[in-house]
Amino acid sequence: MDLYEILMKRRSVRDFEDKEIPDEIIDKILDAALSAPTGGNIQPISIIVVRGEEAREKLDGILGNQPWVKRAPVSLIFCLDFHRAKRWASTFGTDFSGERAVWHFLIAYADVMCASQNAAVLAESLGLGSVYVGAILSKIDKTRNFFDIPEYVLPMMILSIGYPKTIPKNIPKLERDIMVHKEKYEWRTDEELRAAYENKYGDFDETAEDYLKRAYIEAIEADKQGNLGRVEYIKGQLDKLAIKSNAEFLFKVRYPSEAMVELNEEITGSFRKAGFNF
Numbered sequence: 298m299d300l301y302e303i304l305m306k307r308r309s310v311r312d313f314e315d316k317e318i319p320d321e322i323i324d325k326i327l328d329a330a331l332s333a334p335t336g337g338n339i340q341p342i343s344i345i346v347v348r349g350e351e352a353r354e355k356l357d358g359i360l361g362n363q364p365w366v367k368r369a370p371v372s373l374i375f376c377l378d379f380h381r382a383k384r385w386a387s388t389f390g391t392d393f394s395g396e397r398a399v400w401h402f403l404i405a406y407a408d409v410m411c412a413s414q415n416a417a418v419l420a421e422s423l424g425l426g427s428v429y430v431g432a433i434l435s436k437i438d439k440t441r442n443f444f445d446i447p448e449y450v451l452p453m454m455i456l457s458i459g460y461p462k463t464i465p466k467n468i469p470k471l472e473r474d475i476m477v478h479k480e481k482y483e484w485r486t487d488e489e490l491r492a493a494y495e496n497k498y499g500d501f502d503e504t505a506e507d508y509l510k511r512a513y514i515e516a517i518e519a520d521k522q523g524n525l526g527r528v529e530y531i532k533g534q535l536d537k538l539a540i541k542s543n544a545e546f547l548f549k550v551r552y553p554s555e556a557m558v559e560l561n562e563e564i565t566g567s568f569r570k571a572g573f574n575f
């Protein structure tokens with residue numbers, strides 16, 4: 298398979314075989330991550346390799362509803378790390394203002410994602426599967442505590458990797474035409490936008506289970522692996538809130554607008570505790 302085919306075939310995998318990944322393969326994945334582009338070649342990232350039973354259990358407990366972090370033989374915690382460069386600079390009496398500069402922060406978060414995507418792509422090409430767990434963003438304090446993470450370091454992303462047991466099919470996507478703009482941003486009518494999303498998600502008239510299989514496979518998988526009752530909860534919300542469209546499902550049930558805004562306090566609070574102050 299060439300790289301294009303590998304990328305087109307890739308799906309997030311949350312169901313892993315109970316099989317170790319050899320050390321040499323993990324090293325290659327780490328090398329791929331660490332050779333990714335990085336703004337100014339500063340390399341403000343660290344990767345914590347989680348393989349042991351206890352740490353996997355703990356990570357699962359911290360996240361609460363993502364049992365694949367326990368199931369996967371390896372999870373990589375990608376951290377935005379200004380601690381290392383700050384300490385190094387300070388030994389020369391120099392201040393690196395990473396934790397106060399939005400510029401450095403945004404570039405470093407992009408670095409984290411470049412590195413983690415290199416890891417994801419290499420893993421895929423080696424016959425492994427992976428899933429990102431961005432939910433760690435609302436669990437920064439607990440993760441920093443357990444993994445002994447110093448000031449000026451933020452765990453920003455997890456990539457859980459393993460040999461796929463099942464690979465989800467039919468994950469809906471928008472068509473290229475609505476996402477790609479030629480020369481200038483191409484404004485769309487409301488009807489065009491509605492048609493594009495309807496084309497992605499389909500009509501909202503299936504049974505909840507059939508709908509969730511396509512539009513929220515995480516909930517189905519979480520119940521299968523962790524018996525977490527997420528599908529029942531979602532069904533309850535669909536009824537209670539009289540959800541009638543894909544958009545309402547996404548922004549009233551899955552990512553309720555106000556609840557997402559309320560997370561600001563927690564996330565920015567974690568940033569402050571880690572010494573970040575923009």
Ligand SMILES: Cc1cc2nc3c(=O)[nH]c(=O)nc-3n(C[C@H](O)[C@H](O)[C@H](O)COP(=O)(O)O)c2cc1C
Nearest residue numbers: 307308309311363428429430431432433465468515
């Ligand atoms: C930034 C980011 C954060 C994500 N966070 C999670 C997560 O917390 N839990 C999870 O199960 N999947 C997570 N995913 C995976 C997405 O749900 C998945 O990529 C999306 O549903 C599209 O499916 P696909 O990767 O199979 O194409 C994340 C993906 C990205 C890029």
